Amino acid sequence: MKKTISVFLALIMLLTLLIPSVTKVSAAEPGVAESGDDWLHVEGTNIVDKYGNKVWITGANWFGFNCRERMLLDSYHSNIVADIEIVADKGINVVRMPIATDLLYAWSKGEYPASTDTSYNNADLTGLNSFELFNFMLDNFKRVGIKVILDVHSAETDNMGHTYPLWYNGTITEEVFKEAWVWVANHYKNDDTIIGFDLKNEPHTNTGTLKMKSQSAIWDDSTHANNWKRVAQETALAIMKVHPNALIFVEGVEMYPKDGLWNDESFDTSPWTGTNDYYGNWWGGNLRGVKDYPINLGAYQKQLVYSPHDYGPMVFEQEWFKGSFPTCDDATAKKILYEQCWRDNWAYIMENGTSPLLIGEWGGLTEGEDKLLEANKKYLRSMRDYILENKYQLHHTFWCINIDSADTGGLLTRGEGTAFPGGRDLKWNDNKYDNYLYPVLWKNSEGKFIGLDHKIPLGKNGVLLGSPDDEPTINYGDINKDGQIDALDVIALKSYILGINQNIDTQAADLNKDSSIDALDMQILKRYLLGQVTQLPLG
Known part of the structure; x- marks a missing residue:
């Protein structure tokens, strides 16, 4: 022996x-942002900076460039620069920014559709077209130390465009989808304000209980036009050829066959007449197919992050929110969610060492009189606690900053909250932020917010990435x-x-x-x- x-x-x-x-490198003193020093990549189930230090993406969504207005919609009601500054001061280190394929494609052809004029609130925006306005926002995010994940939310600029299940629609073909992504990746390849691309928001099935394969996103190894796994992989590889430093975020689908075979041209999901041979989940939240058909980026695999979405019962009362969920304690609620939804739909990817995860959307209403409000808040506490338990492996972008999301509300509100300079009639929703988002923002041992820029601190209350007083890395x-x-x-x-x-x-x-x-x-x-x-x- x-x-x-x-x-x-x-x-x-x-x-x-x-x-x-193993050597950890710290950042330089605060100064002007330096392009190219903040790219991230994956090591195991962690996202790390160029020095190998683990980072934690803890952000929020801010929509509008996917809508007909082609702008961050809160500029209707406030000074948008003041809004950006408070978002940074509150420790949100990444903004996931929805946009539409048709807008990106127009820009790639030298066409610049107009945005809604909000210069009465924002003198700096006077005369800016959509492309100029987008870059104005990027410059201000960069100035306060916020990074951006660009998310194709819909094929067309439409406030309800996200309800269409696929990445192609009308004149926006698969080829246009890919071409638009390659253009934007190439255009911003030298600016690490945009650290990654979420290729398509919430691929899902057609409406109704009778699901049609020809109208729905699937996930397998086929050449089917609606095979999201194929399109995501091909699009990611095309992006990598021009911009190998970007993170690629790939969402799931909605339905997945229990036998792993998409051999039905239609299937019935009705609780009364259905065959119960498909697993269902939130739009974009079903990543069961990764087990059978993982995304393969070859030499670029370290840029891949899987990204499910997950919500509470006030968005939709899924089966796991019924039964004992409304009356059980928080620990039991989290166990129910984990066992009936999270584990088999996406958490296994993190647990088996395949990839880190980014919960691209989670959130919900925290005020009001809805009968499901208490269950909704229980869900939010469960997700908050699960994220914290899996720090550095489970990243997230909260939905959302906007006041315009009817089924979730936002971090900006006209209700109870704290007024801030430039907010005009908008306030900061302290209840939602303090109880649900703040606990899962990246902070050091002194409570200062940690940004993802090595040169620009995150707002007034943050520190640089790699600062000596960061929370110690194990x-x-x-x-x-x-x-x-x-x-x-x-x-x-x-x-x-x-x-x-x-x-x-x-x-x-x-x-x-x-x-x-x-x-x-x-x-x-x-x-x-x-x-x-x-x-x-x-x-």
Whole structure:
């Protein structure tokens, strides 16, 4: 037995010479934004910056460029620059920004449709067309340290365009969809204000209980026109050819066959007459197909993040919100949601080490007299707590900042809240923010918000990415705290387990995150050094 251990440690010592030391690089002093230093990529189930430091995308949605008005709609009611500034001051480090394919395609052809004139509130917007206005918003996001995820929300600029299930519609063909994405990626490839692209919002099925394959988004390995997996993969690869630094966010679909085979031209989902052979979920929230048919970006796989959507019962009273959910305690509610929806639709992707996740939309109403309000708030608490439990693996963009979302409300409100300079008749919804969003915003140990820019702090209350006072990053595997992961860490971990030496980094030693340091962690560390495990921690 001793001989076996000696041989193993000798092999580990040899491998140590091949393992680079782990170094964390801090940002420079605050200054002017620098293009190209803030690109992100995926390592295991984490999103990291160019130095390998883990980041946490904690943002919110702000719609309008997908609508007929072609602008952030809150500029109707307030000074939009003041709105951007309070969003940064409140610690939202990313804005997911919906837009329409037809607008991007027009811009690519040198055509610049007009936006609704709100210069009576915003003198700086006088005379700007939609393209100029979009860039004005980007400049102001950059100025306050906010990053942007661009989201194709619909094929056409239409306030209800997101209800159409597919990425093509009318003159917006699959080819136009891809061409528009490649153009925008190429145009902004040198500006890391836009850190990523959400390829299509909420692919789903046709309305009604009789679902038609010809009208619905599917997910498999076919060449079918409606195969979202195929189109997403092809579009992502086309983008990567011109802009290999962007993150690519891919949403799910709505329905998925229980046998994994899309061999029905139609299927009935009625609770009375249906065959119950398809799994249903929220639009864009069904990523079961990843298990059978994962997105393959080849050399660009580290830019891929899967991105489901999830909501509460006031958006739609799904089956999991019925039964015991309305009366159970919060812990039971979260367990119900996890077991009946989250785990098998998307959480497994994070849990099995395939990819980090970004919950692209979650949120909901927090005030009013609706009979489902208390259940809705219970959902919000459950999702908030689940996100926090999976920090760094589970990213999110809350829906939404706007006051114009009828079924969710917004962080801006005309109801109870705090007025702010430039907001005019808008207020900040303290109840929604304080109770549901604030707890899952990225903050350091001093409570300062952490942005995603290495040069521009996030608003008035934030710090740079990589600042010395960031929340400490756990360097899993560096048991003896010398900045390297090698055979000495195996010895230190063994000594700790045997009770010989307690001077180790216990957080870095819990390699399967089960809150216990034991022989299982030793086995994981040995396998990591032998190359049999590629990512720490497991789980």
